[in-house]
Amino acid sequence: MAISPPSDQDFYSTMRKLKWSSPEKAIARRCFDRALQRELDEAIQSAKEMAKKIRHASELWELEHHLTHLRKEIDNKYEYKYSTLVLVFADLVREGKLDAEDLRGLPQDKLRHIRQHAEAT
Numbered sequence: 001m002a003i004s005p006p007s008d009q010d011f012y013s014t015m016r017k018l019k020w021s022s023p024e025k026a027i028a029r030r031c032f033d034r035a036l037q038r039e040l041d042e043a044i045q046s047a048k049e050m051a052k053k054i055r056h057a058s059e060l061w062e063l064e065h066h067l068t069h070l071r072k073e074i075d076n077k078y079e080y081k082y083s084t085l086v087l088v089f090a091d092l093v094r095e096g097k098l099d100a101e102d103l104r105g106l107p108q109d110k111l112r113h114i115r116q117h118a119e120a121t
Contacts, residue, residue, distance in 0.1 A: 016083045018110065027105040028085055035097045036078050043070045086110055090117035 020028065047070075050063045079088060092098040093114060103111060 015086050015113065018082070018086065018113075020082050020085075024106060024110070025082075027103075028082075028089075029080075031089065031098060031102050031106075032078070032080055032085070034102060035092045036074070038097060039074055039078070043067075043074065046070075086113045087117060090114045093118040 047063065047067055050059075050066060054060055054063065077088070077091065089098060089103065090113075093103075103114065106114075
């Protein structure tokens, strides 16, 4: 008889119950800030590249649309709440914004949850 994986409800309940020690919070903040800074650096670079190519007013509005889209995407992705932080990290790992080296120092139970969610989605 096959064993079914835990439900999403069980997973989210587990994430909300995770406790973060002070050292873990410091590591998590460092990881979060590093990934956010990388994403912002990419946004700045893409905006500069687009701005260099502007020759017509319509291209100016394309840049504005691009920046608005990036801001909304980044705002939605980067939410620093301990109840969802493992999920944020899992998404960032899946997207290549964080790797094992970035997450070094987090305890194995949290790393396991990050890996599981990154691989599951």
